[in-house]
């Protein structure tokens with residue numbers, strides 16, 4: 001069976017028409033049999049932001065959450081922060097706080113530890129201002145300071161703490177209760193400190209966070 005992808009175009013009267021309907025035939029291959037159409041309606045993607053046990057996410061009006069990111073329950077997202085496609089933030093057994101100008105990049109997972117009977121006793125996930133949380137990273141019930149770079153696919157677990165300005169390399173693993181002081185570069189599994197963060201890296205951390213805030217403003221208009 002052939003699957004055809006086609007975009008929807010908004011019409012002046014508010015209705016939507018597809019390029020298929022406009023052309024009246026299979027736009028990819030006019031000789032093909034009728035096929036299954038998968039419509040991509042920019043305006044109709046269902047947002048995945050929803051409450052858990054009556055607690056709704058609180059998202060600052062200047063923050064960006066991609067329509068295909070999932071944000072559930074007790075989650076607070078600060079001004080100019082951004083949550084990119086495929087990211088999952090699940091504030092159910094405890095809470096999640098994201099500071100200002102922090103990017104949670106594509107396919108990150110942020111979850112918490114705790115119990116259903118008393119969510120106040122759990123391990124929340126708290127992420128500071130001007131952080132970059134790289135693609136596919138996993139942050140679970142941990143505390144991340146300010147201007148921290150978490151490399152792509154790194155993982156930080158329950159009650160671990162990462163100090164301000166530190167950098168975790170791609171794929172680095174920080175297990176439960178570990179503490180990384182401020183401005184350290186950490187790589188490997190388990191994560192080990194290899195050096196101090198340079199002045200240039202410290203400066204770049206804020207600039208990069210601001211760049212992402214600017215990028216997010218553009219994406220806010222399209223997805």
Ligand SMILES: CC(C)(COP(=O)(O)OP(=O)(O)OC[C@H]1O[C@@H](n2cnc3c(N)ncnc32)[C@H](O)[C@@H]1OP(=O)(O)O)[C@@H](O)C(=O)NCCC(=O)NCCS
Pocket residue numbers: 132133134135150151152167168169170171172185186187188194
């Ligand atoms: C950790 C990091 C900052 C190190 O940068 P760097 O200082 O320029 O690194 P170098 O290439 O000079 O490597 C220094 C040493 O660390 C090792 N290393 C670097 N990154 C590593 C990683 N992710 N895991 C394991 N070892 C790593 C290098 O092999 C090298 O080892 P050696 O001294 O034994 O040869 C960088 O490699 C990194 O992982 N950045 C994260 C990028 C990212 O994911 N951004 C998020 C998306 S925007």
